[in-house]
Amino acid sequence: MAENYNGLICGDSDILLQEMLDAGIKVDLVLTDPPYNLNKDFGNNSDKLSLEDFLTISKKRIELCHNLLVPNGSIIWFGIHHYIGFIQSIMYEVGLNYLRMNIWYYENGFSRLTTAPLTQYEPFLWFSKSPKKWTYNVDDVRIPYKSTARLKNPVYYKNSKGERVKWEPNPLGAMRGDVWAFPTLAGKLFQDEKAPHPTQKPESLITEIVKAFCPKNSEGFYEGVILDPFHGSGTLGVCCEKLNRQGHKIKWIGIELEERWCAVARERLRNIQ
Numbered sequence: 001m002a003e004n005y006n007g008l009i010c011g012d013s014d015i016l017l018q019e020m021l022d023a024g025i026k027v028d029l030v031l032t033d034p035p036y037n038l039n040k041d042f043g044n045n046s047d048k049l050s051l052e053d054f055l056t057i058s059k060k061r062i063e064l065c066h067n068l069l070v071p072n073g074s075i076i077w078f079g080i081h082h083y084i085g086f087i088q089s090i091m092y093e094v095g096l097n098y099l100r101m102n103i104w105y106y107e108n109g110f111s112r113l114t115t116a117p118l119t120q121y122e123p124f125l126w127f128s129k130s131p132k133k134w135t136y137n138v139d140d141v142r143i144p145y146k147s148t149a150r151l152k153n154p155v156y157y158k159n160s161k162g163e164r165v166k167w168e169p170n171p172l173g174a175m176r177g178d179v180w181a182f183p184t185l186a187g188k189l190f191q192d193e194k195a196p197h198p199t200q201k202p203e204s205l206i207t208e209i210v211k212a213f214c215p216k217n218s219e220g221f222y223e224g225v226i227l228d229p230f231h232g233s234g235t236l237g238v239c240c241e242k243l244n245r246q247g248h249k250i251k252w253i254g255i256e257l258e259e260r261w262c263a264v265a266r267e268r269l270r271n272i273q
């Protein structure tokens with residue numbers, strides 16, 4: 001029943017994704033930050049698998065997510081540099097269409113490790129179901145132009161026909177690139193947002209990704225179904241609900257295995273002003 005798959009669900013995605021498929025559920029966007037297999041303590045063994053088991057289970061999950069997508073749907077899948085190459089190969093194997101390897105650049109990265117470069121990023125893959133059609137809301141995620149000097153004088157370029165064309169700045173800003181610079185939740189600055197989850201994502205980053213990839217209705221509001229099968233402390237749900245308070249109509253499904261993190265997610269949802 002579709003109404004059973006709505007909002008926060010405390011349960012096991014390895015069971016529920018198949019149940020959702022059997023119930024005929026379809027989603028526009030899978031936006032998820034699954035266990036990276038880095039031995040983190042989520043209160044379960046999901047991040048502590050052998051590489052072989054990690055790849056087997058990742059493939060099963062990606063296949064199920066692929067099958068849950070509407071024809072023009074997309075998957076945004078966070079990973080880590082150690083294993084992202086394997087995950088990307090799986091996405092090709094299951095027949096998804098590559099669109100971009102994005103980088104979340106930690107604006108405030110730091111490290112005590114002196115034997116290797118400072119870790120400054122996490123990759124997130126964007127694949128679509130269709131090779132022809134997908135959602136990308138280019139104007140919703142424009143960023144301020146770096147230099148205002150070049151905006152003062154007209155800039156000309158030659159188009160594909162060799163014609164001289166005047167370039168004018170877009171009043172909404174420059175096009176976003178595939179390096180997404182957002183701070184992590186480290187330090188005092190983010191103590192109000194930080195929940196007691198070891199790998200909580202910042203709302204700023206997840207909201208921006210929703211704005212970029214969620215379908216919109218004819219009135220310009222986000223309207224679509226977003227699935228996060230590894231919901232953790234509930235960041236995706238919180239971001240969608242905050243957008244919905246501005247008039248958007250996002251339906252979201254967030255699945256989390258651990259009751260402890262479900263409780264944190266419920267609390268965060270309750271605290272939305």
Ligand SMILES: C[S@@+](CC[C@H](N)C(=O)[O-])C[C@H]1O[C@@H](n2cnc3c(N)ncnc32)[C@H](O)[C@@H]1O
Pocket residue numbers: 011012013014033034035036042044046197199200201202229230231232233234235236255256257258261
């Ligand atoms: C990387 S964290 C997600 C963090 C989240 N993005 C946030 O901002 O809080 C991955 C989460 O997936 C959960 N998880 C692991 N296996 C799961 C499964 N089979 N079904 C549902 N959740 C699972 C873990 O308990 C963990 O909280």
